[in-house]
Amino acid sequence: MFIAKLMICGMLQGDCTVLVDTKGLLKSEEQCRARIEEMVTDLQPMVPHMQMFTKCEKPGILV
Numbered sequence: 155m156f157i158a159k160l161m162i163c164g165m166l167q168g169d170c171t172v173l174v175d176t177k178g179l180l181k182s183e184e185q186c187r188a189r190i191e192e193m194v195t196d197l198q199p200m201v202p203h204m205q206m207f208t209k210c211e212k213p214g215i216l217v
Contacts, residue, residue, distance in 0.1 A: 160209075
């Protein structure tokens, strides 16, 4: 299981924000990468001058 994450950073000051997909866990890394592409496509028009870093992460076990 994987969760899609994006980190968006400003070009001038370098302030960053991490966005976590709210659609939930994805079964494969391939599905996660596809979801990240959707998220980037949706966000780019809203934040055209921001750098985006992506990650498919396996969530840890909650205790």
